[in-house]
Amino acid sequence: MSINLQQLEQAIQGTYESLERNSFSTLGRPDHVMWDAPFFGVSKGDDPYYDFLKKHIGSFHWSPLEAFRLKYPGEGDASQLRVVSICFPQTMEAKNSQSKETVCPSREWIVSRGEWEPMIREFSEKLTKTLQDFGVRSASIDLLPGLTVHKDGNFGLSATWSHRHAAYISGLGTFGLSDGLITEKGKAVRFATLIVEAPLEITHRPYEDHHEWCLYYRDGSCGVCMSRCPIQAITEKGHDKNACDGYEEVFVAKYWPKDIDRTNYKIGCGLCQVAIPCQNKKPLE
Numbered sequence: 001m002s003i004n005l006q007q008l009e010q011a012i013q014g015t016y017e018s019l020e021r022n023s024f025s026t027l028g029r030p031d032h033v034m035w036d037a038p039f040f041g042v043s044k045g046d047d048p049y050y051d052f053l054k055k056h057i058g059s060f061h062w063s064p065l066e067a068f069r070l071k072y073p074g075e076g077d078a079s080q081l082r083v084v085s086i087c088f089p090q091t092m093e094a095k096n097s098q099s100k101e102t103v104c105p106s107r108e109w110i111v112s113r114g115e116w117e118p119m120i121r122e123f124s125e126k127l128t129k130t131l132q133d134f135g136v137r138s139a140s141i142d143l144l145p146g147l148t149v150h151k152d153g154n155f156g157l158s159a160t161w162s163h164r165h166a167a168y169i170s171g172l173g174t175f176g177l178s179d180g181l182i183t184e185k186g187k188a189v190r191f192a193t194l195i196v197e198a199p200l201e202i203t204h205r206p207y208e209d210h211h212e213w214c215l216y217y218r219d220g221s222c223g224v225c226m227s228r229c230p231i232q233a234i235t236e237k238g239h240d241k242n243a244c245d246g247y248e249e250v251f252v253a254k255y256w257p258k259d260i261d262r263t264n265y266k267i268g269c270g271l272c273q274v275a276i277p278c279q280n281k282k283p284l285e
Contacts, residue, residue, distance in 0.1 A: 001135025002198050005042070011134075012038060012086060015127045021119040024093075026111050026260065034112040034119070035088040038192075039185070041170035041203035045081025045195065049169045057158050057165070060150050067161065068195045070146065071139040082200045083193060085163070085170035090188040090273075098188075099275040103230050104251035105268070107260065114265030117142075120192050131196065141193040157241050163191035168210060171203035173282065176214040178225040178272040179239040186280040188273040213282040222283070225272040234272060244269065 003011075016022075016037055024032045043049075045064040053061050062070075065078040090098075090112065097106035105113070124140035131138045141147060141161045149159050164181045167173060172191075173183035180187040207213065215222035226234045233243040248267045256262060277283040 003131065003134045003136050003196075003200070005201055007134065008084070008196075008200065009040070011127060011130045012040060015123055015130060018126060019119060019122055021115065021122050024108065024111060026115065027107060032093060033091060034094065034108075034115065035190070036091050036185075038086045038088045039172075040084055040086045041167065041172040042200050043083045043085070043166070043170040044079070044202055045083060046078040047083075047169055049165075050083075053162065053165055057162060058150060060160055061158070062161050064195050067141060067144060068137075068139050068197070070144045072137060076137075076197060080197060080199070082196045082198060082202075083166055083170060084196050084200070085167040085172055086192045086194065087167060087172055087183055087185065087189050088192070089183075089185040090190075095188050095274050095279060098270060098273075099279075101271060102228075104255040105270055107257055109268075109270055110257065110260060110265075113268040113270065114260075114262065116190060117266060120190075124192060124194070127194065131194075137197040139195045141195070157245060161193065163193050166193045167191050169205075171205040174207050174213040175210050176225065176278060177216045177223065177236075177238060178229075178234045179241070180225075180273055182213040182278045182282050184282060186282075187276070187278045188270070188280070213278070213284060215277060215283055218284070222277055224276045228272045228275060230271065 022033050022035055023030045024034055050063050064081050064083050065076055068076045068081055094108040094112050097108045120142050124142050128138050128140050147160055149157055151157055167181055173181045176182050176187060183189055211217035231243060231247045233240045233247065248269055252267055
């Protein structure tokens with residue numbers, strides 16, 4: 001058995017609508033979703049860009065075949081695999097609250113980031129089960145053992161899989177000055193990745209350069225994300241990930257809301273993703 005793009009889209013949408021963890025229940029608003037409905041792009045499992053990432057990021061970065069074989073040891077053929085990059089946009093509720101902040105993230109942003117992992121685990125488990133029912137083997141990056149962050153990559157902190165680079169390769173957007181990926185729905189997004197063994201149609205990459213949708217790299221007319229960063233970790237030279245990571249520890253110690261339990265929460269600042277021209281769309285139209 002196999003699956004086509006329409007069936008995959010229906011499976012993704014159905015899984016999204018079934019999520020139990022996609023709400024601001026922590027803030028007393030269980031009827032308010034944390035993340036809007038996702039969209040996706042598809043790339044080949046043997047796309048040369050994935051080989052490039054091992055050189056660009058570090059040899060520890062998985063190829064699609066390596067990731068697939070963590071679930072199915074010794075099996076699979078890179079040419080028969082597809083990388084499905086799934087993009088979840090932040091809600092306007094989260095973006096509007098975040099845009100008012102200048103020192104640390106808003107409560108909505110803190111919760112949507114901190115509760116992303118259990119939500120995306122629920123999403124991934126349900127979606128891979130649905131694909132299994134179609135007779136299609138798949139591996140969710142977020143469910144694989146060994147997904148971790150390395151401090152010795154070519155660009156400092158780097159993970160064994162880059163969801164953002166997979167999204168770029170899969171036609172979903174290009175990188176901005178702050179390293180965030182600018183998509184058709186803007187930069188206030190997060191990604192999940194699925195390695196699927198099915199002959200899905202590939203998504204056309206509507207760009208030629210990895211910075212093409214960023215106004216600063218295009219003609220120097222923007223750079224608003226620099227002014228949004230409270231510690232100047234974004235400059236004309238790009239994004240200082242180590243400084244950014246260090247500041248997250250500062251705002252946790254000084255500004256964390258007392259009524260939000262941060263046990264098991266991962267932290268993310270994200271001030272540079274809102275109140276900017278690419279908050280909700282690519283800003284070139």
